[in-house]
Amino acid sequence: MSSSDMFGLIDRRTLLAMGGLAAAAAIIRPAAAADLYGPKAADAKSGGTLNMGLLVEPPGLDPFHQAADARIRLTVLIYQGLFYESPDGTAMPLLAEGFDLSSDRLVYTIRLRKGVKFHSGEAMTAKDVAYSYNYIRDAKNGSPGAGDFAMITAIEPTDELTVKITISAPNAALPMTLGNKYGGVVPAGYFEAADAKTKLNQASVGTGPFKLAEFKPNSNATLVRNADYWEPGVPYLDRINFVFVPNAASLLVGLRNKRIDIATLARPQDVKQVEGVAGLVVERKPSFNQKAIDLGAELKPLDDERVRRAISLAVDKDEIMRASIGGLGNVIGTMVAGMQESWGVPLDKLPNQKVDIAAARKLLAEAGHPDGFALTLTSIIGYDWMDAAAVTLREQLGKIGINLSIQRVELGVWVKNFQSKQMGFTFNDWATVPDPNLLFYRHFHKAPEGADFRNWKNDKASALLDEGRTENDPAKRREIYTRYQQVMAESVPTIMLFSADHMVVRNDKVRNYDQHPTGWYYGLARAWIA
Amino acid sequence: MAIYLAKRLAASAVTALLASLVVFLLVRSVPGDVVGQMLGQTSDPVAAKALREFFGLDQPIWRQYFGWLARVLTADFGTSWTRGQPVLGMIGAALAVTIQLAFATLFLATLIGVPLGILAAMHEGGAIDRTVQALNLLGLAAPVFWIGLMLLVGVSSGFDWSPPLMYVPPTQSLFENLSIMALPVLSLALLQAAAYSQFVRQSIISALGQDYVRTAIAKGVSTRVIFFKHLLRNIAIPLVTFMGLILIQILGGAVIIESLFALPGLGRLLLSSIETRDYPVLQAGLLAVVVIAMLVNLAVDLSYRIIDPRVRLS
Amino acid sequence: MSKSGMPKSMLGRLSTAAARLRRQPDLAFGLVLLALVLLVVLFPGLFTAHSPLAINVDKAMEAPSSAHPFGTDDVGRDVLARVVHGARITLSICASALFAAAAIGGALGLVSGFIGGRIDMLLGRLIDVLLSFPPIIFGVMVTGILGPNTINLVLALTVVYVPLFFRIARSGAMAEASLTYVEAARSIGMSEPLVLFRHVARNVVPVILVQCMVLFPLMLQIQSALGFLGLGVQPPTPDWGAILQQGKDYILLAPWMSAFPGLAILVTALALMLVGRGLQRQMDRR
DSSP states (O other), rough: HHHHHHHHHHHHHHHHTTHHHHHHHHHHHHOOOOTSSOOSSOOOOOOOOOEEEEEOOOOOOTTTTTHHHHHHHHTTTTTTOSSSEOOSSSSEESEEHHHHHTSSSOOOEEEOOTOBBOSOOOOOOOOHHHHHHHHHHHHGGGGGTTTTTTTTTEEEEETTEEEEESSOOOOOOHHHHHHSSSSOOOOTGGGGGHHHHHHHTTTTOOSSSSSEEEEEEEEEEEEEOOTTSSSOOOOOOOOEEEEEEEEHHHHHHHHTTTTTTTTEEESGGGGGGTTTTTTTEEEEEEOSEEEEEOOOTTTTTTTSSSHHHHHHOOHHHHHHHHHHHHOEEEESSSSSSHHHHHHOOOOOTTOOOSOOOHHHHHHHTTTTOOOEEEEEEEEETOHHHHHHHHHHHHHHHHTTEEEEEEEEEEEHHHHHHTTTTTTEEEEEEOOOOSSSSHHHHHHSTTTTSOOOOTOOOHHHEEEEEHHHHHOOHHHHHHHHHHHHHHHHHOOOOEEEEEEEEEEEEETTTOOOOOOOOOOOOGGGOOOOOO | HHHHHHHHHHHHHHHHHHHHHHHHHHHHHHSOOOHHHHHHGOOOHHHHHHHHHHHTTTHHHHHHHHHHHHHHHOOOOOOTTTSSSSSSHHHHHHHHHHHHHHHHHHHHHHHHHHHHHHHHHHHSSSSHHHHHHHHHHHHHSSSSSHHHHHHOOOOHHSSOOOOOSOOTTTTTTTTHHHHHHHHHHHHHHHHHHHHHHHHHHHHHHHHHHHHHHHHHHHHHHHHHIIIIIIIHHHHHHHHHHHHHHHHHHHHTTTTTHHHHHTTTOHHHHHHHHHHHTHHHHHHHHHHHHHHHHHHHHHHHHHHHHOOOOOOOOO | GGGGGSSHHHHHHHHHHHHHHHHHHHHHHOOOOOHHHHHHOOOOGTTTTOOOSOOOOOGGTOOOOOOSSSOOOTTTTHHHHHHHHHHHHHHHHHHHHHHHHHHHHHHHHHHHHHHHHHHHHHHHHHHHHHHHHHHHHHHHHHHHOSSSSSHHHHHHHHHHHHHHHHHHHHHHHHHHHHHHHHHHHHTTTTHHHHHHHIHHHHHHHHHHHHHHHHHHHHHHHHHHHHHTOOOOOTSSOOOEEEHHHHHHTTTOTTTTHHHHHHHHHHHHHHHHHHHHHHHHHHHOOO
């Protein structure tokens, strides 16, 4: 099959997947700018219950101690931080109204929004903000956000609605760090109760547009509208049932038969199974996620950069993407697709991106493996794209003599290996908030400042990451991260394969849902039912 | 009888104690823990240590076991680590779903299986018998989850209908509940009905061969009397045993059907608490399954005595 | 094959067997099916020219056609080739686990039932506990502990089945141990192990073997159920449960991906049951 045929196929599939021309506009339009949670609807009707199908059940709803992305997707509707992660990469004021930065760029004086109430009815003050963020940043409280907050040295309320945050070194990503991924603002003293940690799964104490009404294991989580919400007129929905459907077949059948009003598909290609169904609309949105191959240097011979480069040269990202998600995404170099425009480097300006079997073989021979070697790839059970990707990768690496065996492990086991920096050669699937510092620092800066899960131990990269973190000027910052990405592409601690697009399937009576590129369900704060 | 019961219960208690140890060791041997799951790719050693202390995972393993055991003995099953709900309530709710599934399956399987079995036995060797047997074999041979999948897709494309995905208990809406339960029950019941009818057929045929039945037939006793007075009583005991077995089998064995049809049953609760390493739920859930299996076995044994007073319980 | 070359006795035996089979058409049918399954297991090349592993992303999910009678899967592999080559893997996993379980559980049960006393009581209790665990949950945990690969899958299935065989062997041994011939053997001074192996085992082993046959279809169900949960063999190894697991997510688009492996399981289980039942009937008659 010629390459033009191949592209023809992709185009046809893409078109089919979009389910009509109306949806095409949504794809071409860049991520919406400067509207909190997406645009408000002019003609919205209030009320109604929305049923959203979820393939992955959140393992808990505690934003302070639970890092799972499946948790964040929901809790951004319940808890709020000081800033909102606008898809264009700016940190928009949320519970904050604005801030002043001292001339040494170490002290942020943040003014808070007036009239914000917790779900419990009390008014939010600067004391609550200071308490919540102090709780997160103290690692002894066990929050996964503690690492991101480590740069903060002090948080104090200066008056009822002003809070002063001091950091140890200039950090351009601070506002984005005070977003909605971890924590959020809760009433001061909340965690003093012994059962406070587990109780967050039953009753919410946030300031968000929705309150938690019910969380039943293996069944549903139900949110109801927060009547005291501080934004006027929103949200429109009275009630959201997140229904946990443990397999794609049942979810798709449920969508077809209108048991479910809306779902985002874990595997974009599943969209083909519901296309053309009357009353269903499909929308495709760019994402901040990345499907990657990680190369842990603790596993020989991956400690040899030449070997890592050889592997990178043998990987045909496009083929893997077509095999695993039906081509419904974007091949990436060193930056997730949703941030490519703002922070990425064009793929043709990065080394080791194009398949070159001869060069790869030469590198392997130089490294002392002229006949290749045996390698084990770890993939995670339940991450569907990895199955097809694994067998495709196996064929590709076979071409340079690497005999790949595939080992599927359960997520808990995988996480254990990851945390103990014994990840070896593995698939990974993770997402980011739109800031390069938050994307790279913890993962790739050498220890102890970063976690350096892949044992990369790269001084040059670490220096650039430090530089990028302190630089405030956007143009200079971009230049630093460009250099960083070139180092990363050259040394290959990870091979970022592609970003899978978010595929939203909704009943046409569900209106104004805008999928945020993080994959979080912010859009439900603006959606309504016709 | 009372002495027998006391003895059996005492033996069961010993078994349950043993079970608690086996359950605990098994659960704790699975690598990874709830803290790893909570922190995911953000692992911070200080945070991890703090959380391990919070959950008591830093304690020596034997202390964790005896601590758990002591609490269980006072009926304190604790709170779920990931849900914040009392474990007992969660297991109760899940058990209610699975028990409904089990009894509905048993009911439907009896309704289909017993008459078919009797019919086949009455026409032993004939065309009806052969057809029933062929159906039985097909029912026994097909993987249950495959039947479920095919039913789901078949019904959806044939009738544009699929069961609701959010579970509703029968007390809230019987109709909604039944439309949720229909397909999973049918998937499970096809297999059980086959096993049932096979079993009933075999029992009747062997009972028919017994001397006393032959004598009764020779004496000219009516078929109906033979059937109800002799046959039914004779197959009742094995039938009860059989029902007990099926109940136990569905109790934890319907995991895949529960997953396929999004039922919040016990099997799925166990599976998801393995995933999240929610030890309080997982340990209590497994213990519950073992204890219930013992109680069902006990009930089966006791029912022998009620069905046939000649049975001596020793 | 020419009849003249065969010794008379063998010919006679064959014709009696044939006559017996004629009286039992279901056993005959089962044997034919089983022979077919065995043929697939031994000579997969006879049934398909395609490789079960070769991917072709551009030919993903093609409907059944003359080139691909069972269609292709999500990465363009031939489903027939995967099902055919999967037979050997699936069935050898089941068979090894079954025989390992029969050997371990059988031996333990024999000894335990024969010795009796406290050891027997303790072992019996432990087995009671293990038996009441739901097999799939048990399998999930054991593969979780051991890590999912083919050997560990066999181990997990073995562990699940050991209690069943233990029970069967134990009750058999207990029944035999109380019979007079064992008493007699003991009284003439035969040592315990000798009594155990010479007499008791000889009478209990056939029962276990028949149980193997009877339990095989059940094993097939559990094995494929574990595969369905993603706990089977590692990709790209074709295993029926794993093929089904992959196919289920494409059920609306490419039903052939799950229909055919399911049918393969059904046909094999059917063959085994027909033969197992037939054998049991033969044994009962004796």
